[in-house]
Structures are given as C-alpha cells and as structure tokens.
Amino acid sequence: PHRKPESIACLSALEEGSPLLLLLGFFGKFFLIWYRVFSALQIYDQLQNCLQYVCAVPGKQGQCVYQGLTMFNQAVWSPKPCMTCLCTGGRVVCDEITCPTVQCHFPFTPAGECCPRKAQEKERKLEEERRRQEELLREELLALVEKEREERQEEAEEEEEVWLRGDVFKMPPKEPEEPEEPDLLPAPMPRPPAMTEDELKEVEAEEEEEEEEREVVVDRGGLPPGCDISDVTATCENAKLTHFPPLVIPELKSLSLEGKSTPQPDKRPRCTEAWRRTFTTLTQLSSILLNLNPELNLILDKCNNINSIPAEAFNGIPNLEWINLKKNKLTSAGIDAKGLKMLSRLYLDGNLLEAVPPDLPPTLQELKISENRLRGIDKTSFQDLSSLVILELEGNLLSEGNVNPLAFAPLKQLSYLRLGRNHFRTIPQGLPTSLLELYLENNLIEEISETVFNQTTNLNVLSLRHNRLDETRIAPMAWFNHRNLESIDLSHNDIYLVPSHLPRSLVHLVLVGNKIERIPGYVFAHMVPGLEYLYLSYNKLDGEGIEPESFFGSYHSMVELCLDHNQLLAVPSGINEMTGLHFLRLNNNMIRSIPDESICDPNHSEDSTLVALRLENNYIQEISPTAFSCLRSSSSLILKPQKTK
Numbered sequence: 001p002h003r004k005p006e007s008i009a010c011l012s013a014l015e016e017g018s019p020l021l022l023l024l025g026f027f028g029k030f031f032l033i034w035y036r037v038f039s040a041l042q043i044y045d046q047l048q049n050c051l052q053y054v055c056a057v058p059g060k061q062g063q064c065v066y067q068g069l070t071m072f073n074q075a076v077w078s079p080k081p082c083m084t085c086l087c088t089g090g091r092v093v094c095d096e097i098t099c100p101t102v103q104c105h106f107p108f109t110p111a112g113e114c115c116p117r118k119a120q121e122k123e124r125k126l127e128e129e130r131r132r133q134e135e136l137l138r139e140e141l142l143a144l145v146e147k148e149r150e151e152r153q154e155e156a157e158e159e160e161e162v163w164l165r166g167d168v169f170k171m172p173p174k175e176p177e178e179p180e181e182p183d184l185l186p187a188p189m190p191r192p193p194a195m196t197e198d199e200l201k202e203v204e205a206e207e208e209e210e211e212e213e214r215e216v217v218v219d220r221g222g223l224p225p226g227c228d229i230s231d232v233t234a235t236c237e238n239a240k241l242t243h244f245p246p247l248v249i250p251e252l253k254s255l256s257l258e259g260k261s262t263p264q265p266d267k268r269p270r271c272t273e274a275w276r277r278t279f280t281t282l283t284q285l286s287s288i289l290l291n292l293n294p295e296l297n298l299i300l301d302k303c304n305n306i307n308s309i310p311a312e313a314f315n316g317i318p319n320l321e322w323i324n325l326k327k328n329k330l331t332s333a334g335i336d337a338k339g340l341k342m343l344s345r346l347y348l349d350g351n352l353l354e355a356v357p358p359d360l361p362p363t364l365q366e367l368k369i370s371e372n373r374l375r376g377i378d379k380t381s382f383q384d385l386s387s388l389v390i391l392e393l394e395g396n397l398l399s400e401g402n403v404n405p406l407a408f409a410p411l412k413q414l415s416y417l418r419l420g421r422n423h424f425r426t427i428p429q430g431l432p433t434s435l436l437e438l439y440l441e442n443n444l445i446e447e448i449s450e451t452v453f454n455q456t457t458n459l460n461v462l463s464l465r466h467n468r469l470d471e472t473r474i475a476p477m478a479w480f481n482h483r484n485l486e487s488i489d490l491s492h493n494d495i496y497l498v499p500s501h502l503p504r505s506l507v508h509l510v511l512v513g514n515k516i517e518r519i520p521g522y523v524f525a526h527m528v529p530g531l532e533y534l535y536l537s538y539n540k541l542d543g544e545g546i547e548p549e550s551f552f553g554s555y556h557s558m559v560e561l562c563l564d565h566n567q568l569l570a571v572p573s574g575i576n577e578m579t580g581l582h583f584l585r586l587n588n589n590m591i592r593s594i595p596d597e598s599i600c601d602p603n604h605s606e607d608s609t610l611v612a613l614r615l616e617n618n619y620i621q622e623i624s625p626t627a628f629s630c631l632r633s634s635s636s637l638i639l640k641p642q643k644t645k
Contacts, residue, residue, distance in 0.1 A: 064092045309335050326350050332357055348372070349392075356381040363387060370394040370418070376402035382410050392418040394439075399423040405430040419443070420463075427452040437461040441489075444468060450475035453482065461487045465510070469493040476501045490514070491535070498523050498536075508533040512562075515540055521549035530557025537562045537585070543569040556580060564588050564614065571598040580609055587614040587638070593622040600630035614638045 062073035064087035071077070071087040078084050085094040307329045319342045327350035335357040337343065345366040348357070353372040360367070362384045374396035382388065388411050399422065408414065408430050415436040419428065424443040431438070435456050445467040453459060462485060469490060479485055480501045487508040490499075495514040502509070506527055516539040524531045531554045541563065551558070551574040560583040563572065568589040575584065576597055584599070594615070600608065608630030616638050631637055 062090055063087070064090060066092055307331065308333075309337070321345065323347070337361060360385060366390040368392040370396070372396055374398055377404060377407040379404045379406040379409070381407055385410055386412045389413055390416040393422070394418050395421040397423065400426050400428060403428055408432050431456050433458065435459055439463045440467070441465045442467075447473045448475060448478045450477050453479055457482065458484055460484050463489040464493070465489045465491045467493055469495065471495050471497055471499045474499055479503045502527070504528055506531060510535045511539070512536070513538045516545075517541065518545045519547070519550040521547040522552050524551065525549075525553035527553055527557075530554050532557050532559045534558065534560070535562045536566070538565045541566040541568060543567075546572040548573045550574065551578070554578070559583070561585070571595075575599055576601045579604060579607065582609055583612045584610065585614045586618070588617040591615070591618040591620055594620060594624060594627040596624035596626055598624075599627060602626065602629065604630070608632070611636050616640055617643060619643050 064071040064073075064075075066077075066079070066085065066087070071092070073087055073089070075087045076084065079094075083094060083096045085092055309325070309330070320340055321342055322345045323340070323343065324347040326347050330348065330351040330353060332353050332355040335348075336359070337346070337357065338359055338361075340361050342363055343361045344363055346360070346364060347368045349368050349370045349372070351369075351372050353369055354375050356369065356374070356377060364385055365387055367385070367388060367390070370392050371394070374393060375398075377393075377398065382391075391411070391414060398419065405428075408417075408428075409432070411432050412434060414432045414434055417431070417435060417437070418439040420439050420441040420443065422443055424440060424445055426445060426447055426449065427440065429452070431453075433455050436458055438456070438459060438461070441463050442465075445464060446469065448464075448469065459482065462479075470493065478501075479488075480503060482503040483505050485503040485505055488502070488506060489510040491510045491512040491514070493514055495511060495516055497516055497518040497520060498511065500520065500523055502523070504527055509531060510533075512535050516536060519536075519541070534554070546568075550572070555574065555577045556579055558578045558581055561575070561578070561581060562583075562585040564585040565588045568586065568591055570591060571586065571594065575581070576599055579601075599613070600610075610630055611632050613628070613631060613636055620639070620642055628637055
C-alpha cells in the first residue's frame with residue numbers, strides 16, 4: 001500500500017536501529033529470512049501508532065499534528081485518561097500508565113464509560129419529586145399568607161362592627177401603627193431526603209408497635225374499640241356507640257364520647273385545646289344507665305339523642321363537679337340528679353325542658369337552661385340553690401306573667417342573670433339583692449318603674465338592648481341614686497333624646513340605633529367621677545341637637561365618643577375641651593369644614609391623648625392647618641373617602 005514519506009522514514013529508522021540484525025548475521029541467512037518476517041509484523045504495529053498521531057508536520061520544523069491539531073514543539077497533552085503525549089522534534093511520543101481501580105456504588109456501568117452511574121430515568125423521577133414537594137410547600141406557604149391576611153381583615157371588620165354597635169365597655173387605647181412591611185413569601189424549606197425501603201419498613205414497624213400499645217391501653221378498663229386513652233383523658237369520638245360503656249378506670253378524669261356532628265356557622269371563638277380535653281360528647285344514646293368512675297369529669301354535648309338520665313346513672317360518680325348535656329332531647333321529668341352531691345356546674349342548653357328540673361343539688365354554682373321550652377318559674381324552682389352564682393335562662397317562653405315574684409328569693413348569692421330572648425314586658429320582680437349583672441336584651445320591655453331596682457342596689461351592668469323603651473317610660477328615679485351601676489345598654493330602642501336622671505355612677509352608656517335627635521344640656525353634669533364611654537352612633541343628631549353644655553361634666557373623663565352615622569353639619573362644641581379623649585368618631589355625617597380649635601385646643605395640644613379620629617364619608621372641603629395639631633401621629637386620622645354631593 002501507498003505510504004507517506006514520513007511513515008517510510010520512520011520505518012527505515014526502526015530497521016536500521018534494531019539490535020537483532022547483528023544476531024541474524026551470526027546465525028545465518030535462514031534466520032535472517034525468519035527475522036525479517038517477524039520484524040515486518042512489529043514494524044506494522046509501530047506504523048499503525050505512528051499513523052494515528054502523525055509524527056511530523058512538513059515544512060514546519062519541530063511541530064506535530066495530532067488528530068488534526070497542530071502541536072508546538074515540547075507540547076504535552078493527554079488525549080484520553082491514563083495517557084500522556086509529548087511533541088518533540090516533530091515526533092509524537094505517548095506514554096500510557098495503569099489506571100487505578102474506581103470503586104463505584106451504582107448498579108451498573110453504561111457501555112463506553114469507565115465509571116458506573118445512576119440511571120437517568122431514576123434521577124429524573126427524583127428531580128420531579130423534589131420539584132413537586134417544593135411546589136406543595138410553596139402552595140402551603142401561600143395559603144398561610146392568605147389565611148393571615150383574611151384573619152387580619154376579619155379582625156378589622158369585627159372591630160368596625162364593635163365600634164358601630166357600641167358594644168364595648170373598655171376598649172384599650174390604640175397604639176400608633178407602624179408602617180407595615182410588604183408580606184414576603186419565605187423561601188421554600190428543604191424537604192428531607194426520601195427514605196430508603198429499609199428505613200420505611202422500620203418506621204412502619206414502629207408505628208404498628210405503637211398502634212398495638214394504644215390498643216392495649218384502650219382495651220384497659222372496659223373502653224370499647226375505637227376509643228383512645230391518654231393519661232386521665234379518654235376519647236371515643238365517632239366510635240358509633242349505642243350505649244354508655246361500662247368503664248372501670250379509677251384514674252380517669254375526662255371522657256369524650258363525641259359523635260359525628262354537623263358543623264354550623266358560628267362566630268364564637270373556636271374551642272381551645274384545654275376545652276377540647278374536658279369537653280366531651282355522647283352520640284346516639286337514649287339514656288345513661290351504667291355506673292362510672294368517681295373521679296370522672298363527664299361532659300355530654302352536641303348532636304346526641306339523650307332523653308333521660310335516671311338516678312342510678314351517676315351512682316359511681318359522687319364527686320362529679322361538671323356535667324354538660326347541651327343539645328340533647330332531655331325533658332324535665334327525665335333528669336334525676338339526686339346522687340350528684342358535689343356538682344357545681346350543670347349545662348342543659350338546647351333541650352326540651354318545660355320546667356326547671358327538680359331536686360337539683362345545693363352545691364350548684366352555675367346553671368344554664370337556655371334555648372329550651374320553659375313556660376314558667378314557680379317559687380320552689382330554685383329551692384335550696386343558695387350557692388348559685390350564675391343563672392342563664394335565655395331563649396325560653398318566660399314573661400312577668402309566669403315567673404313568680406318569689407322565684408329568685410332563695411338565690412342569696414346570685415350575681416349573674418341572663419333572661420334575654422323571652423317575652424318580658426317589664427323588669428321581673430323580686431330580683432335578689434346580690435345581683436351584679438342583669439341581661440334582658442331582645443324582650444318586649446316597654447317600661448321601667450320607679451321601684452323595680454330598689455332591692456338591686458349592687459347592680460353594676462344592665463343590658464336592655466333591643467326592647468321597646470322610650471325616655472318617657474323610664475321613671476326619673478328608677479336608677480338615679482344607684483352608686484354601683486356603671487354600664488347601661490339601651491341601644492336599639494325607641495328613644496328620642498338622651499334620658500335624664502341617669503345613675504350618678506354611670507361610666508358606660510350605649511344608645512346606638514335609636515332615634516335620638518337631642519342631647520340635653522347638663523345631662524351628664526351630676527355624674528361622679530364622670531361618663532367615660534358614650535356611644536350615639538346611628539341616630540338622628542343634627543346641628544341643633546347638641547348644645548354647648550351637652551357634654552358638661554364629662555370634659556375630663558370622656559375616653560371614647562361615637563357620633564358617627566348621624567346628621568351633624570359641624571364638629572360639636574365642647575369636644576376640644578375633652579382632655580382625656582382617646583377615640584372620636586364623626587364619620588358618616590354632613591360636616592363640611594374643620595375650623596381651627598374645633599377638635600384640638602392649642603393650649604393643651606402637647607398633653608393630648610387623642611389616638612384615633614375618623615372623619616371619612618362627610619363633605620369636608622376646608623380644613624384649618626392646625627385643626628389636627630393634637631393628634632399623636634398622621635396614622636391616627638382617617639379622612640378618606642369624602643362625599644361630593
């Protein structure tokens with residue numbers, strides 16, 4: 001075959017430099033012929049290597065060409081692992097060494113590669129799983145951010161509602177708000193690496209052992225399947241029980257037999273974990289027939305079907321202190337509580353009771369029978385309940401005609417009484433002298449007589465909201481001489497002007513949602529130490545309804561004043577003299593200007609306590625430069641939006 005000139009030169013050099021030629025001359029021509037054949041084979045192998053690298057570059061002395069690349073003289077390179085080449089004098093010299101053994105822990109070696117690696121498909125799946133977990137985490141974080149935003153909005157709306165209805169006794173001063181920083185989504189947290197099959201098996205084995213241990217504990221003491229017990233608390237939620245389980249667990253203190261319940265919309269606070277531990281329910285039971293442990297705290301509530309509780313049901317629990325039997329189908333004749341010698345709290349709301357259960361234990365301190373069908377209270381209904389402190393009878397069919405005037409006489413320690421959502425037209429007679437708080441909202445009360453509160457001289461809070469009262473039907477001396485009455489709620493009645501002869505001790509007055517057109521002068525002047533909270537939102541006050549002396553007597557005591565949603569044409573006089581004012585609401589009126597010194601007194605601006613001023617939804621076009629000089633910060637003022645017509 002045709003050879004290149006440089007290849008022939010290389011072949012000649014190999015023939016002339018071979019030491020075997022001398023040996024061939026010594027042994028003879030026969031061996032010479034054999035040697036030439038053998039040498040030809042060696043020369044052929046060397047020639048193949050020489051042809052692969054191309055030893056020299058014609059016309060350029062000292063340079064080499066390797067696989068199409070020109071190499072300078074003395075250049076060194078590595079064409080492949082474990083091999084080093086040198087360009088010297090136009091020739092390429094390569095040296096190959098033995099590579100160390102590579103230890104790999106992967107399952108196989110792909111063809112044409114020196115080191116095994118993982119399958120690309122498995123790597124792709126792992127990467128997809130990692131990205132999926134990151135996306136799930138991102139969605140969770142976004143959901144948390146959105147939930148927090150909604151909670152803040154709900155809190156703001158709730159605060160707005162409280163302001164509007166005036167159902168506040170002492171709202172704390174609002175601190176100046178700092179500028180909010182934008183909500184930044186936190187970086188996704190790295191997920192832990194996926195567990196191997198062996199680790200998963202170990203975890204599953206541990207979970208099975210824990211489950212077996214729980215089952216052993218649950219079976220202890222007669223607890224039926226589906227129940228859990230921890231420390232002194234037993235839980236049988238949704239266990240599909242049809243009878244009360246025969247328990248023998250001396251250390252048990254709390255029992256939950258909660259059944260499947262239908263959630264209902266409710267704005268009440270959610271139950272805390274402590275409440276869940278003690279709040280228990282019973283499902284699909286028609287009666288309680290079995291003895292229980294004496295140390296048990298039993299609460300039965302929510303979506304049950306209990307219609308009777310015989311006396312022997314509690315023979316084993318004489319130390320019981322609290323029973324909650326709300327929302328069942330109990331009747332007055334179906335409760336026998338003679339055996340409960342230590343009972344202090346009994347909740348029977350949401351049942352079918354038509355009368356107060358007889359023979360209640362004298363140790364009772366709290367009794368709730370709201371949302372039932374009580375048709376009357378006789379003089380023996382609360383006999384022997386001299387320790388009762390709290391009594392709630394809301395949402396029944398009670399009225400002054402079916403409540404005996406002597407019914408409350410045995411209640412020597414009663415402090416808290418709720419009679420809302422009944423059919424009273426007058427204040428019930430015979431209220432105990434120990435009473436501190438009385439709630440009669442959502443009745444039909446039209447009159448307050450002069451002697452109705454003569455015996456309740458300790459009364460501190462009185463709620464008469466949502467009735468049919470007007471100022472002419474309130475006797476002048478009904479509560480004037482009371483020394484302890486601090487809070488009166490007369491909102492949502494038919495009152496046309498702020499009542500006179502209010503209690504001297506009054507601190508908190510709510511008149512929201514009436515038809516008030518006027519605040520008489522000096523109506524608060526007799527109060528000591530002075531009125532602090534006045535809510536007159538949603539009335540019909542206009543420019544002539546507030547006199548210069550209307551707030552006389554409250555200049556140094558007023559803390560919160562709500563005059564929003566009226567028909568005021570200007571800022572009422574006297575507000576700038578209220579040195580202790582924290583909250584002022586004048587929004588949703590017809591105010592057109594804020595003159596100098598109408599809100600802030602320049603002589604006392606430095607000592608001002610005003611932290612919240614609302615003037616939105618008026619017709620304000622002119623504002624004095626020093627009108628708001630007493631505000632603690634610009635964030636305390638709300639001016640926008642304003643009406644234009």
